[in-house]
Amino acid sequence: MSTVPGQAIFRDVPEPRRVGLSQKVWNSRFDYLYVAPALIVMLIVIGYPIYYTIELSFFNTPASLALSAKQFNGLDNYVTILTSPVFWKVTWQTVLWTVLSTCFAFMIGLGAALALHREFAGRGVLRALLLIPWVVSAVAASYVWKWLYHSDFGAISAMLTQVGLIDKPINFVDNTNTSLYALIVVNVWKEFSFAMIMLMAGLQTVPDTLLRAAQVDGASPWQRFWHVTFPHLQGVSMVTLLLLAVQNFNSFIIPWIMTGGGPAGSSDIWITHIYQLAFGRQRWGVASAYAVILFLVMMVLGYFYVRALTKGDDARAGA
Amino acid sequence: MHTNTGRRLLGLSMAVLSAATMLTTATTASYAQSVDLSKWSPEYVKSIAGTKQFDAAKDCGAVVPNDYTGSVSYWYTGPFEADPQIAHDQDKAFWEAFKAAYPNITTEVQSITYNELLDKFRTSLLGNSAPAVIRLQILGGVEFAAKGYLQPLKPEDIGLTAADFWPGALKSVTYEGVTYGLPTNNETMALIWNAKVFKDAGLDPENPPATWDDVVAYSKTIHEKLGIPGYGLVAKQNAGNTPFRFMPQLWAYGGGALDEASAEPGYKDVWINNEGSKKALQAAYQMYAVDKSVPTSALTNTQGENQAPFIAGKLGMMIAHPAEYAKMNDLASKATGTDKTVADEVVANMRYGLIPTGPDGKRAVVFGGSNIHVVKPEFVQGGKVDEQAVKALICFWDSPEWSTKLAWVGSNPGNVNGFLTDAMKERLDTIKFLDVTTSMLPNGIPFPVIPQAPEIMNIIVPDMLQNALTGSMTVDQAVEDAATKVKAIVDGGGGI
Numbered sequence: 001m002s003t004v005p006g007q008a009i010f011r012d013v014p015e016p017r018r019v020g021l022s023q024k025v026w027n028s029r030f031d032y033l034y035v036a037p038a039l040i041v042m043l044i045v046i047g048y049p050i051y052y053t054i055e056l057s058f059f060n061t062p063a064s065l066a067l068s069a070k071q072f073n074g075l076d077n078y079v080t081i082l083t084s085p086v087f088w089k090v091t092w093q094t095v096l097w098t099v100l101s102t103c104f105a106f107m108i109g110l111g112a113a114l115a116l117h118r119e120f121a122g123r124g125v126l127r128a129l130l131l132i133p134w135v136v137s138a139v140a141a142s143y144v145w146k147w148l149y150h151s152d153f154g155a156i157s158a159m160l161t162q163v164g165l166i167d168k169p170i171n172f173v174d175n176t177n178t179s180l181y182a183l184i185v186v187n188v189w190k191e192f193s194f195a196m197i198m199l200m201a202g203l204q205t206v207p208d209t210l211l212r213a214a215q216v217d218g219a220s221p222w223q224r225f226w227h228v229t230f231p232h233l234q235g236v237s238m239v240t241l242l243l244l245a246v247q248n249f250n251s252f253i254i255p256w257i258m259t260g261g262g263p264a265g266s267s268d269i270w271i272t273h274i275y276q277l278a279f280g281r282q283r284w285g286v287a288s289a290y291a292v293i294l295f296l297v298m299m300v301l302g303y304f305y306v307r308a309l310t311k312g313d314d315a316r317a318g319a
Numbered sequence: 320m321h322t323n324t325g326r327r328l329l330g331l332s333m334a335v336l337s338a339a340t341m342l343t344t345a346t347t348a349s350y351a352q353s354v355d356l357s358k359w360s361p362e363y364v365k366s367i368a369g370t371k372q373f374d375a376a377k378d379c380g381a382v383v384p385n386d387y388t389g390s391v392s393y394w395y396t397g398p399f400e401a402d403p404q405i406a407h408d409q410d411k412a413f414w415e416a417f418k419a420a421y422p423n424i425t426t427e428v429q430s431i432t433y434n435e436l437l438d439k440f441r442t443s444l445l446g447n448s449a450p451a452v453i454r455l456q457i458l459g460g461v462e463f464a465a466k467g468y469l470q471p472l473k474p475e476d477i478g479l480t481a482a483d484f485w486p487g488a489l490k491s492v493t494y495e496g497v498t499y500g501l502p503t504n505n506e507t508m509a510l511i512w513n514a515k516v517f518k519d520a521g522l523d524p525e526n527p528p529a530t531w532d533d534v535v536a537y538s539k540t541i542h543e544k545l546g547i548p549g550y551g552l553v554a555k556q557n558a559g560n561t562p563f564r565f566m567p568q569l570w571a572y573g574g575g576a577l578d579e580a581s582a583e584p585g586y587k588d589v590w591i592n593n594e595g596s597k598k599a600l601q602a603a604y605q606m607y608a609v610d611k612s613v614p615t616s617a618l619t620n621t622q623g624e625n626q627a628p629f630i631a632g633k634l635g636m637m638i639a640h641p642a643e644y645a646k647m648n649d650l651a652s653k654a655t656g657t658d659k660t661v662a663d664e665v666v667a668n669m670r671y672g673l674i675p676t677g678p679d680g681k682r683a684v685v686f687g688g689s690n691i692h693v694v695k696p697e698f699v700q701g702g703k704v705d706e707q708a709v710k711a712l713i714c715f716w717d718s719p720e721w722s723t724k725l726a727w728v729g730s731n732p733g734n735v736n737g738f739l740t741d742a743m744k745e746r747l748d749t750i751k752f753l754d755v756t757t758s759m760l761p762n763g764i765p766f767p768v769i770p771q772a773p774e775i776m777n778i779i780v781p782d783m784l785q786n787a788l789t790g791s792m793t794v795d796q797a798v799e800d801a802a803t804k805v806k807a808i809v810d811g812g813g814g815i
Contacts, residue, residue, distance in 0.1 A: 062811050063770035066466035067445065084815050151615035152548065153628065174618040176789045262556040263618035264785040277815060279438075281774045282462070286815055 050295070057289035063282050070285065077289035086265070086273075087290075093180055094269040097187070097255075098248040104188040105244055106237070109195025114225075116196070117203045134193035142257035145186045149173050149258075173259050176266035183255050183267055190254065191247070195240050202236030203229070235311065242305040249298060270294050354735045356485070359761045361754035369744030373736065375718035376420035382478040382714050388423035389708035392700065394440065395454035396689075397430030402728065403645065409724045417715050424708045444468050448700045451709055454503055454691045454716075457491050458766050458773065463692070464492075464499040465770040470693045470704070473498040477714035483734050487686040490584075491765040501717055502733035504726035505688035507759035508563065509752070510675065511643055512636040513629065515668040520544040520635070527636070527672035531568050534636065534675055535602050535610070541635040542612035551625035551637030552606060552613035554784040560621040562766070562776040564638045565603070565784060567684045570764055571677030572599040576775050576805060579767045580683060586767045587809065591783070592802035595677070600787050600794050607788045618785055626650065630662050641756035642729035644669060671752035673759060686763030688730060691716060731757055771808045779804050 025032070057077055059070035081087050116127055133141070148155045149172040157169035172182040206229050214224045252271045255261060261268035261276060268276075274294065278287035354367065376385060398406035417426070429450070431439055437459055443449040444463070455463075463469050474480050474489075479501075481489055488502035514524035520541045528534045538549025553560050570580045573595025578588040590596060606613045614620060614628070626643075628634040630650045637643075647669060651662035676682040691713055696704045715721060723737035727746060737743055738757075747753050766772045783801035786792040792800060807813040 063462065063774065063808075064465045064811070066468070069466075081815055086815055146619075151619075153633075169615065171615050174615050176791060259619055260556045262781075262785055264782070264789045264791040265556075266789075273815070276778070280778055282770075283774075283813070283815075290815070 053288045053291050053295075056284055057292045059285045061282075061284040067284065073285070077286045078293075080286060081290055081293065089265070090268045090270060090273045093267070094249070096180060097184060097251070097269050098245055100181075100184050101187045101191065101248045101251075102241060102244040104184070105191040106195045106241055108188065108192040109197075109240075110199050110233075110237075112192065112196040113199035113203055114229075116200060130196060131193050133190050134197070136190075138190060138253040139257060141186070141190055142254050145254075146173075146258050149182055173267075174263055176264050179259055179263060179267040183258055186254055186258070187248065187251065191244060195244065198236055198240040198243075199233060202233045205236075206232040235308070238308040239305065242301060242308060246298060246301050246305065249294070249301070354738055356735065356761060359758060361758045364738060364754050364757050365747055367739050368747050369739075369741045371719075371736070371739035373719040373740060375416070375715050375720050378478065378718060379420065379711060379714035383421075383707045383711040385420055386423060387421065387707050387711060389705040389711075390425040390427070391452060391705055391708040391712050392427040392429075392450040393452045393454075393712060394429045394431055394436065394450045396433045396436055399430070399432065406728050409727050413716075413721055413725055416721070417712070420715060421708075421711050424711055426712070443700075444694075444698050447698050447702070449694045449698045451699050451704045452691060452693055452712060454689050455500075457488075457502075457505075457686065457688045457690060458768070460492060460500050460690050460692050461494050461768050461772065462770045464494040464497075468694060468698055469499045470695050471497050472500050472691075472693050472713070474501060477501070477710050477717060479717065479734065483736060485686070485733075485735065485760060485763065487763045487765050488688060488690075488733060491686065491688075491768055492690045492692075494768055500690040500692040501713060503689050503691050503717055503722055504730040504733045505686060505760065505763070506641060506726075506730040507684040507687060507756060507763045508567075508638050508640055508674065509684075509756045509759055510636060510672045511629075511639050512670050512672065513632065513634070513665055513668050514670050515664060516541060516545065516547070516632065516635045520549075524668075525670070527670070528675050531571055531599070531602055531675045531677060535605055535612075538606050538612040538635065539610040542610065545635075547633045547635065548614045548628070549612045549635040550606060551620075551622075551629065551634050552603065552617040553620050553622055553625065554603075554607075554617045554781060554788060555619055555621050556778070556781045556785060559777055560623075561781040561784065563685045563687070564622070565599075565780060566764075566766070566776070567638070567674050568602065569596055569599040569780075570683035571675065571681050572596070572602070573677060573679065573681065574599050576780060577767045577769075577809070580764050584767065586769045589802050589805050589809070591779075591805055592798040597794055597798050598678075600783065600798060603784060604787050604794055608790065618788060630654070630665050631658070632661050632665050638674065640729055641750070641753055644671070644751050645728065671755040673755065674762070682759075682762045683764050684759050684762050686760075686765040688733060690733075731760065769809070774808055774813075775805055779808075 019027075056070070058072060058074060060073040060076065061067060061070045065071070112130055116123055116130070147153075150157075151169055151171045151174045154169060154172070156172075157166065160166045160170070161168075171178065173179045210228050211224055214228050219227065250271060251269065252275065255267050255269055255272050256275065259267045261272040270290070271294070274287050274290045277283045277290060353371065355363075379385075398410050414426070414428070417424075427450075433456070436453075436455065440449060440453060440455070440463070449468070460469065472492075474483060484502050485505055488505050489498065492498055492500035492502065510527050512527050517537075518524040520537075521544060522537055522540060528537045534550055541547065541549035553564050555561055566576070569575060569591075574593055575581075575590035575596065577586045578584045578590055579586065580590075607617060614625075614634075616624065622637070622639060625634060625637045625639075626646065629637060630647055644666075647662075647666050651659070651666045654662040674682060674684050693704065693709055693713075696702055716725065717734050719732065719734050719736035719740050720742060722732035722734040723740050723742040723746070726732055726737075727742075728750075732738065732740075732743070766776050779801050782804075783797045786800060787794050787797040804813065
């Protein structure tokens with residue numbers, strides 16, 4: 001058989017046979033085998049608790065009844081939560097806590113990363129020092145900050161009194177107007193190092209040649225940052241912001257240890273409120289419904305996180 | 320024929336019943352009425368200590384033969400690292416004595432920390448792997464009794480009578496008319512003050528405030544004269560310390576959460592918004608928001624946070640356990656330099672007094688302690704409960720001798736006959752102020768014996784305090800808000 005010039009060489013090659021799902025599974029059987037242990041463990045320690053929490057969210061669990069005698073009440077728990085002014089107050093506080101903590105931790109982390117990206121004497125030591133908040137145990141940090149803030153004998157107030165800036169201790173955490181913000185400061189202090197590390201890694205990917213070219217073209221430091229550095233940090237920034245947001249939505253240790261959600265509920269956020277409902281008040285059904293709502297919010301955030309993380313994967317796979 | 324047989328049977332039954340009654344009487348009468356609770360005072364407590372000898376092995380042998388063969392599993396909060404050596408020694412001695420008295424009973428014992436015990440027990444019940452016997456803090460049992468996990472257990476089951484326990488303590492194990500446990504130890508708190516602070520503030524250093532109104536006035540005086548908090552108010556959310564210190568004030572003014580302070584509580588009537596409760600809350604508000612004579616940090620403080628300022632001489636008064644004196648001694652022994660001088664001075668000036676009364680002379684304190692319970696077989700590991708072995712253990716634990724020794728450091732014997740023992744005399748001789756704290760026992764009121772009590776006491780009461788003290792609500796609004804919540808959860812509902 002000869003080939004006529006101009007005609008496709010493979011015209012007569014038959015189209016590949018469509019492979020069925022079972023065939024695909026069979027072909028990848030060893031892949032499934034390798035991930036099976038992890039999947040089984042996840043099903044037991046994550047899947048079942050999620051299922052049970054969802055199930056429990058449709059039941060009333062009065063303190064006088066064993067959990068096995070729980071009473072089905074449909075969507076009552078969800079209605080109770082969503083119609084309660086306390087829920088909306090706590091939600092607003094959760095939003096404030098998450099947004100302010102995330103934004104400030106990111107901005108301070110970005111500033112620290114940019115500063116530490118430049119060569120200067122003692123950079124290594126400073127890097128190590130700035131990492132301390134992140135590596136310190138949250139429990140230990142909370143107790144230390146509790147004494148720093150203490151409304152009667154706090155170290156911060158004592159220092160300010162000694163230098164003559166104040167004449168009586170500042171009430172940071174025993175005040176309904178300031179407690180949440182005082183906790184946000186602690187949270188930002190604890191988290192900014194994480195943002196710094198992520199962004200420092202991101203800065204390594206900014207091509208030096210581009211920055212030099214921009215400098216040669218007469219771009220100011222701000223223009224170099226805004227038009228060259230920042231666009232290269234967008235991916236890592238998105239991931240960092242989402243991770244911080246997820247972490248902050250789930251924050252428990254700092255608010256619980258420092259104020260327990262008080263005073264008068266002024267520093268309660270979703271997680272502390274759920275914990276109190278479940279373990280302080282034994283109201284498992286309502287707490288479960290509350291947890292399901294939080295779970296849905298986290299799923300949305302998780303979706304965007306995965307999307308940010310896998311952005312460009314398809315293009316790379318196609319190439 | 321039938322009549323004769325019937326008579327014979329009746330006669331036989333009567334004889335058996337009489338014998339059983341006599342036997343019961345013989346075993347239960349051994350301790351009853353030995354202690355006259357109506358005469359209770361520091362002097363009476365001292366006068367009866369060391370006046371009677373008991374033999375736990377022999378007494379319990381009358382309930383369960385000493386050669387009985389069996390096994391029992393038991394969970395409790397035993398001594399841990401931070402506890403004094405004597406607590407470890409007594410615990411060890413108990414298990415050795417039990418083994419000597421009942422050599423054929425095998426024990427499977429777990430000591431679990433106070434904070435973990437309830438959650439572990441709840442989990443084990445769901446998995447039918449609970450122990451046969453458990454000792455829980457005073458109101459821990461009601462939740463499980465209500466949920467049907469516990470077996471009825473009354474004093475007569477181990478050869479005792481109701482007269483061998485404080486009435487308030489027995490009330491704390493009685494749910495819907497059935498007794499589900501026995502008190503092992505009971506304690507009440509007292510008012511502690513620093514005599515030097517009182518003197519420096521121009522107050523009588525040897526006499527504490529007699530009423531809660533006096534506490535408000537003393538606290539203000541101390542703060543104005545010395546610039547330090549007068550009274551160690553504690554108002555943290557979700558902390559047991561808060562109701563243990565505020566409820567005595569609430570009761571003294573004639574208030575309550577429900578009607579727990581009444582002679583015959585039914586736990587249905589809501590008292591948290593009555594005039595007495597309002598007055599008590601107003602007094603706390605006066606100290607915190609108006610006079611500012613208590614720690615600003617009261618809203619996030621537990622009693623633990625009062626200890627540092629007290630040992631530093633920066634706090635005038637506080638409500639605390641009998642063991643607080645030992646704690647202050649311990650803190651003083653660890654202090655150095657000028658801190659040591661101050662701490663030693665504070666310990667030397669530490670005084671214990673009765674908790675103040677309300678305006679009408681009513682004195683009240685939270686009845687604290689622990690109770691021992693028996694779990695139903697279907698929730699126990701292996702599905703069986705060896706009743707005789709269980710009775711032997713509980714009888715031994717609650718004997719006058721061991722209920723005293725096992726409560727050596729911070730409590731008192733649940734079996735009131737323990738006050739007659741040599742061990743009690745030794746405690747009174749070696750533990751300073753023990754006579755004062757024990758003399759508060761007749762004023763003890765248990766928290767409502769309903770499964771909702773933890774939520775009412777640990778959540779609603781502190782919330783009410785915080786709402787008023789922070790100005791988020793007025794005193795009237797705070798008590799009404801609390802009353803609405805209490806009513807809702809007692810009725811089986813409740814918001815979030």
